[in-house]
Amino acid sequence: MLLNKDKVQGVLEQIQMQIPHAAEPEYLLDTVTIDLDGRPAGTVILVDDIPEFKNDKIELRTDPGSIVLRINDKKRADARPMHAPES
Template sequence: MDTLKAEKRSKEVKAKKLRREGFVTGNVIGKEIETSIPVKMNKQDVERLLKTNGKGSTITLDVEGTSYNVLIKDVIYNSLKGQLEEVDFQALVSGEKVHSVAEIVLLNHEKVIGGVLEQMLEEISFRAYPDALVDKVEIDAGELHAGDAVHVKDLDIAKNPKIDILTDPETIVVRVQEVHNTSENEEETEA
């Protein structure tokens, strides 16, 4: 499990000022934490971590020597500046289910033949105990053909008894649409 170092931050110092100084702000919340802990982290460290971990990933957060097993709850970017601004965390408690999301990752999408691959869902919402958390669901699209569709209920995550799926099981995750190629001459003949 990856570790990220953080420092407690004072509420008097504005987050905007900290971002200009090269920090990413955030908060740590949890059932066993009385009030949220406002934190600041080195921007380069956070960006390095987010290359391999994203929303829904479990990491160790070291806040001035105190380690927390946390879930990355939210990652906030400023779309105008294209900059990472805030990352929020939820401290995990071993016997308590937490709400999380699993990112959908399509593999072998270039191998789909006879149709156009359409991803209808980016992530799946669920509740699980910390030891059953999943941050990614991989789908091998190379085995799909025109007319095929994969629903949430078809995925391994939905079949795991330790995970309560919150996304509708009938929701289509990915499908392959048939491509209809008709030339103008054929259309005129049909008319």
């Protein structure tokens, strides 16, 4: 769950909606909350940046260095073409 999405000063790009992991039932995570308040453009959050996954009772089933979300600069996002021109 992403808190304060409305306060993001850029374009929010959520790469992963779910983080595959395994654990005993009492350690499984249903929801992880990331507060975006005060996060500037250029912010990149990796799986390894999420405290809930730094538990030795949880086995990640994805690369801890994979990107969960990033906040892009609005100017850069606006400058990108919607699709690549055909050759």
